[in-house]
Structures are given as structure tokens and as C-alpha cells.
Amino acid sequence: MTENKPAAESRFVYVTYIRAPAQTVWDYLTDPEQNKVFWGGYHQQSSWRKGAEYKILGADGTVWDEGEVLAADPPRRLSVSWRHLVDEAMKAEGVSTASFDLEQQEDGVTKLTLVHTIAVADSKFIVAVAGGWPMILSSLKSLLETGRPLAGGPS
Numbered sequence: 001m002t003e004n005k006p007a008a009e010s011r012f013v014y015v016t017y018i019r020a021p022a023q024t025v026w027d028y029l030t031d032p033e034q035n036k037v038f039w040g041g042y043h044q045q046s047s048w049r050k051g052a053e054y055k056i057l058g059a060d061g062t063v064w065d066e067g068e069v070l071a072a073d074p075p076r077r078l079s080v081s082w083r084h085l086v087d088e089a090m091k092a093e094g095v096s097t098a099s100f101d102l103e104q105q106e107d108g109v110t111k112l113t114l115v116h117t118i119a120v121a122d123s124k125f126i127v128a129v130a131g132g133w134p135m136i137l138s139s140l141k142s143l144l145e146t147g148r149p150l151a152g153g154p155s
Contacts, residue, residue, distance in 0.1 A: 010123035026075035038139040
């Protein structure tokens with residue numbers, strides 16, 4: 001009898017609550033110009049339709065990551081496949097998935113849950129995004145709640 005073992009996986013989960021409507025959070029997550037404000041000059045580029053191309057570009061136009069939109073249900077769910085292109089060790093790990101779930105709460109608050117996974121145990125890529133996502137999403141939260149992003153942004 002063959003035992004079915006679960007596939008190796010690395011996962012990062014981050015939950016935050018933002019005092020803004022889900023549609024506003026969605027708009028900022030998907031608008032390249034707003035991305036640049038809270039993401040240290042980086043931005044996401046896509047038409048945000050299922051099957052569409054997805055890219056993350058640096059301030060200088062370098063494509064850092066690319067993939068495909070797997071799900072787009074504004075303003076509730078966004079999921080993308082994601083392949084890192086710059087660091088060779090992370091690139092070699094292959095494709096990951098980043099999913100954003102937005103849940104409208106009372107009093108105009110949105111619960112944002114990010115789950116980023118890759119089918120690689122002890123992934124260097126997931127370690128890297130685990131260091132970047134909290135700063136990026138905290139900067140988004142700060143921007144929407146105070147009108148000012150966090151200084152700097154991810155490196």
C-alpha cells in the first residue's frame with residue numbers, strides 16, 4: 001500500500017484590519033500609481049482579469065516578478081501565480097501563489113488576509129516575502145488611515 005504524503009509546501013499568512021472600505025483597499029492594491037506610494041516605488045501591473053498577465057516592476061522599470069491572475073473578484077478576492085525573476089536561488093524554486101481575501105467588517109473596516117504559498121519546503125522565497133509583506137501591507141494601512149505611507153518601504 002502506498003502512503004499519500006502531503007506535498008512539501010512553505011506558507012506565509014498575514015492578516016490585518018484596515019479602516020477603509022473593501023473597494024478602496026482593492027483599488028489601492030490594483031492601481032499601479034497607488035502601489036508606488038505604499039510599496040517604495042514598486043508596483044503591480046495587470047488588467048486584473050482571470051488569465052491576465054501579472055508583473056511586479058521596480059521604480060526603474062525592472063520586472064522583478066511575473067505570473068498570471070488566477071482569480072479576480074472585486075472587491076473580495078485576488079489571487080495570482082508568482083515567479084520571482086531576479087534572485088537565481090528564489091527563481092529556481094518555481095511558481096508561488098499569492099492570494100488576497102478582503103472581508104468588509106462593520107464601521108468601514110476591511111479584514112485583509114494574505115496567503116502566499118509555494119510547493120517547496122523551507123523556501124527562500126517565502127522567507128523573503130515574509131519579510132516584505134508586513135511592511136508593504138502596513139504601509140498600505142497607514143496610507144489609507146492617515147494619508148501617509150510608512151517611510152522607506154521594502155528593500
